[in-house]
Every structure is written in C-alpha cells, then in structure tokens.
C-alpha cells in the first residue's frame with residue numbers, strides 16, 4: 470500500500486472524519502484509530518483509494534482469480550472493500566478489474582451493498598492497473614462522479630485486513646515527509662517508481678502484521694480463520710422470559726461465561742417487542758443462543774429468526790443461531806421430544822438461504838445439580854464449537870448434551 474498524489478506532488482491536507490458510521494462493520498477493522506481519524510477531521514483533505522484487482526492469481530493454483538475466491542461464501546475482494554469503505558475519509562474507491570470480470574465485480578458490489586466504488590479496466594501488469602485507476606481520478610470529465618483527490622492510497626485488493634490506523638499513517642506521511650536514504654534503499658516497488666520518475670516526496674511507513682497478502686491457497690484458510698475469530702467474540706443468550714433469575718437460561722449463560730472467558734456473553738429477553746435485542750443486532754453480534762423453556766418448542770427461536778431476517782446483519786457474515794431445548798430424560802422419553810424438534814431441519818434449510826446457520830441443542834435437564842452442571846458445561850462446549858467453526862454441514866442437526 471502506498472500513497473501518492475495523482476498528477477500533483479503537493480502534499481495534501483487531511484480531511485474531515487465521521488468515523489463510526491451507523492452500520493459500519495466493527496469486525497472489519499476494530500477502530501482504535503478512529504480517534505486518530507478525527508485528527509484528519511481538523512483539516513480538509515481529499516483522499517481516494519485505488520485497488521488493483523486485475524491479476525489472475527497464478528500462485529493460488531485455482532481457476533478463479535484469488536480476489537474472487539470465497540471466504541465464508543463471500544468473495545475476498547468484498548472484505549477488502551468493506552475495510553476501506555468503513556474509513557469515512559476515503560471519498561472514492563477505484564477498483565481495477567479485467568473486462569471479463571467486470572460483471573462479476575458489479576454483482577459483488579450490488580450483493581454486498583458496497584458504496585463509493587468506481588470500476589476501471591485493469592492493465593496487463595499491476596502497475597498498469599494502478600495507472601488506469603489513477604488516470605480515472607485525474608481526468609477532468611464533466612460527468613465523472615469522482616472528486617479529484619490530493620492523496621491516493623494504493624492498496625492490493627487481496628489484502629483484506631487493512632486497518633484505519635495504518636491508512637491514516639500513510640496519508641499523514643504523504644503530507645508530512647520527504648524521502649530518505651533508508652526509503653530509497655528499502656522502498657517497495659511503487660515507492661521506487663514514484664521516486665525515480667515523479668520526483669515525488671515519499672516516506673516508507675511501517676505497516677501492521679494484518680497487512681499480509683493472500684497469495685497461496687493456504688492464505689485463504691488463514692483469512693477464513695481470522696474472520697471467524699473476529700465474528701465469534703460476542704454471544705447473546707436470548708431468554709423466553711424476562712423476570713425469572715433462576716431461569717435455566719441464566720445458568721447456561723453463567724457456564725458460557727466461565728467456559729469462554731475471552732468472549733463477551735450477554736443475555737436479553739425477547740419481551741418489549743425485542744427492542745433491546747434489536748439494538749444488539751444493530752451492534753453486530755453474530756451469535757445467538759435461543760433458550761426455549763417456558764414457550765412451545767420453536768416459538769422464541771422463530772421470533773429471533775424473523776428479527777434477524779429483517780435486519781441487514783446477515784449480508785456480510787453468516788449468523789449462528791443455536792436453538793436450545795431442555796429435557797429431563799427421566800421424566801420424558803427423548804424420542805417423544807425429538808419428534809417435534811425434528812422440524813428444525815426444515816427451518817434450518819429455509820434460513821440458510823438468508824445466511825443464518827441454525828443448529829439445535831437438547832440439554833439434559835436433571836434435578837441433580839451436579840448432573841445439570843455437567844450437561845450445561847457440555848452444552849457450552851458444543852455451542853462454542855458451533856460458533857467457532859460455522860460448519861454449514863451441521864445446520865439443522867439436533868445435538869445432545
């Protein structure tokens with residue numbers, strides 16, 4: 470990633486920042502640097518980004534160019550766009566794609582509701598693709614919806630984990646620094662070109678470990694693990710009653726808290742028309758454990774599923790819902806309960822279409838405290854693993870703790 474002005478070597482002024490837009494995704498780049506972003510807010514500065522995305526991904530060894538390879542069923546490039554798009558002070562994002570992938574790219578933009586994106590044709594090399602993006606930004610076209618930037622961030626479309634802080638560092642460096650011998654010695658490809666041909670002032674800025682590039686097939690697995698970990702940091706336990714503190718759901722919540730001590734576990738009731746729950750959904754919690762005790766088998770789970778379906782939460786990441794049911798195996802034979810619970814397979818199939826992964830969990834409710842604790846612990850382990858793995862093959866299955 471480099472920053473450089475298109476057609477001008479004038480260092481740019483930083484621009485206003487409205488970090489923390491509603492609906493922006495916190496998992497894409499948790500934003501401790503939003504504070505830094507507000508620094509940009511004090512000075513007007515036009516920043517754009519060019520994403521070269523015209524490669525064929527030879528080293529990946531698969532027919533699909535790596536930028537379009539799916540991670541959790543969403544193309545890699547969509548994660549990169551999401552990471553840049555949530556940085557509010559980047560006004561335009563220009564993506565260079567080959568003619569044959571133009572329609573694919575347009576459908577990705579539409580499906581995942583990306584904003585501020587323009588497309589240009591890629592070139593035969595990465596540098597030519599970047600050049601085409603810069604030309605589009607520099608052109609004086611009357612109908613162009615692009616604003617002329619003072620600083621352009623160049624970022625490979627296959628580096629999905631870029632953070633706002635590092636982008637800010639690059640943009641600030643573009644403004645403040647001249648070039649040094651060190652930069653000349655260790656500068657990367659684009660930096661060398663800028664120095665050699667444009668007399669552009671330049672500075673090498675230290676990146677973060679997250680800036681790595683997806684190059685080989687194994688990198689797709691690594692990226693998937695990172696994304697799964699990011700969206701598994703919060704679980705909401707949804708209760709079917711509001712007042713009862715002794716509700717078995719609260720016991721489950723306690724066990725989840727002690728078993729998953731790095732995860733934030735909250736609980737909420739579906740009462741009050743689910744207003745609090747709606748807020749949790751808006752705050753982008755991607756994991757729900759729905760406890761059905763006082764109501765009929767799937768009543769609460771279905772209410773929760775409807776709320777999730779109505780929200781936009783599932784567009785970017787698969788949401789996990791574990792429908793939990795308790796049964797005293799001594800009093801009621803499991804086979805009797807199972808019959809009703811088997812409906813979960815149909816529900817799961819339906820909601821999978823909307824990117825919701827629904828699993829069933831039957832927990833043995835024993836009158837013996839110790840045995841109950843053991844079942845709850847087993848249940849918590851199963852829940853943790855379902856959330857961590859997000860295994861599509863297990864949807865609609867009824868697991869037993």
Ligand SMILES: Nc1ccn([C@@H]2O[C@H](COP(=O)(O)OP(=O)(O)OP(=O)(O)O)[C@@H](O)[C@H]2O)c(=O)n1
Pocket residue numbers: 520521522523524525526527528529534535536565591592593594595596598599625626627682683684
């Ligand atoms: N003609 C090209 C070649 C590459 N790129 C882009 O430049 C970035 C970094 O390049 P690289 O990792 O080398 O991608 P590929 O060329 O696709 O990979 P490979 O070298 O394995 O073929 C990628 O986002 C890639 O799509 C581009 O826009 N136009």
Ligand SMILES: O=C(CO)[C@H](O)[C@H](O)COP(=O)(O)O
Pocket residue numbers: 470471595625656657658659660661682
């Ligand atoms: O990884 C690459 C290609 O494989 C890029 O070329 C790499 O980012 C080069 O750095 P820059 O162009 O930013 O100087």
